[in-house]
Amino acid sequence: MDDQRDRTDLFSPRFDASGLVTAIVTDADTGVLLMVAHMNAEAIALTQQTGQAHFWSRSRAAMWRKGETSGNGLTMVEMRVDCDQDALLLRVTPAGPACHTGRRSCFYRRVEADGRLAFLDDDAQG
Amino acid sequence: MDDQRDRTDLFSPRFDASGLVTAIVTDADTGVLLMVAHMNAEAIALTQQTGQAHFWSRSRAAMWRKGETSGNGLTMVEMRVDCDQDALLLRVTPAGPACHTGRRSCFYRRVEADGRLAFLDDDAQG
Numbered sequence: 185m186d187d188q189r190d191r192t193d194l195f196s197p198r199f200d201a202s203g204l205v206t207a208i209v210t211d212a213d214t215g216v217l218l219m220v221a222h223m224n225a226e227a228i229a230l231t232q233q234t235g236q237a238h239f240w241s242r243s244r245a246a247m248w249r250k251g252e253t254s255g256n257g258l259t260m261v262e263m264r265v266d267c268d269q270d271a272l273l274l275r276v277t278p279a280g281p282a283c284h285t286g287r288r289s290c291f292y293r294r295v296e297a298d299g300r301l302a303f304l305d306d307d308a309q310g
Numbered sequence: 311m312d313d314q315r316d317r318t319d320l321f322s323p324r325f326d327a328s329g330l331v332t333a334i335v336t337d338a339d340t341g342v343l344l345m346v347a348h349m350n351a352e353a354i355a356l357t358q359q360t361g362q363a364h365f366w367s368r369s370r371a372a373m374w375r376k377g378e379t380s381g382n383g384l385t386m387v388e389m390r391v392d393c394d395q396d397a398l399l400l401r402v403t404p405a406g407p408a409c410h411t412g413r414r415s416c417f418y419r420r421v422e423a424d425g426r427l428a429f430l431d432d433d434a435q436g
Contacts, residue, residue, distance in 0.1 A: 190411055193427045206332055206346055215341040220332055220397040266416040267409055271346040273417045283393055285316055290392040291399045301319045
């Protein structure tokens with residue numbers, strides 16, 4: 185890593201060719217991994233300005249505020265960035281289930297050695 | 311989501327145009343977010359076969375086993391997949407610091423409102 189992004193105290197996100205960084209969302213209280221999404225510069229700015237997590241939907245090619253339809257918004261507690269500044273961590277307080285399936289976390293299935301998925305109890309998610 | 315990837319018990323990763331999925335790595339004991347990387351089908355297979363986390367380096371366009379140079383490998387405890395199967399969670403036992411900077415986690419800086427980054431103590435990372 186030769187661009188010093190890992191040593192600077194300046195926030196300088198390294199956006200990909202689509203203008204996005206990966207956003208990892210965890211529950212600030214429990215540390216549980218809730219979901220993964222993508223943010224462009226505008227989503228980052230809106231999240232910082234409003235305190236509510238905004239993302240860029242690649243499938244819909246649109247900005248969205250998490251919870252705008254479900255009501256299950258994510259209130260930001262803290263934003264962190266990784267060493268090469270191409271991934272963000274959003275530590276949040278979720279208003280409800282983070283997953284569109286109604287589960288607390290999107291990571292509710294374990295990959296087994298035989299290529300099957302095992303559904304986990306809610307307590308084991310994330 | 312209309313392809314039922316969120317309901318199936320078949321592991322069917324949704325690779326992006328580059329053949330990659332996002333891999334989120336957490337410490338299986340503490341839940342701390344250690345790093346984010348990318349995996350292609352071969353990296354997934356190698357990780358499953360060897361129990362050691364393998365990733366695809368986008369910058370070097372090469373497969374790598376985490377720890378092959380640093381010694382700080384990641385022994386997989388469990389692999390999970392998210393609802394739309396484009397992100398994996400690897401719960402691991404790290405042999406040492408996960409970040410190339412020597413820190414436990416790559417997420418050692420907090421993004422402040424003024425655009426600066428605050429370096430966190432090791433205990434607060436991830």
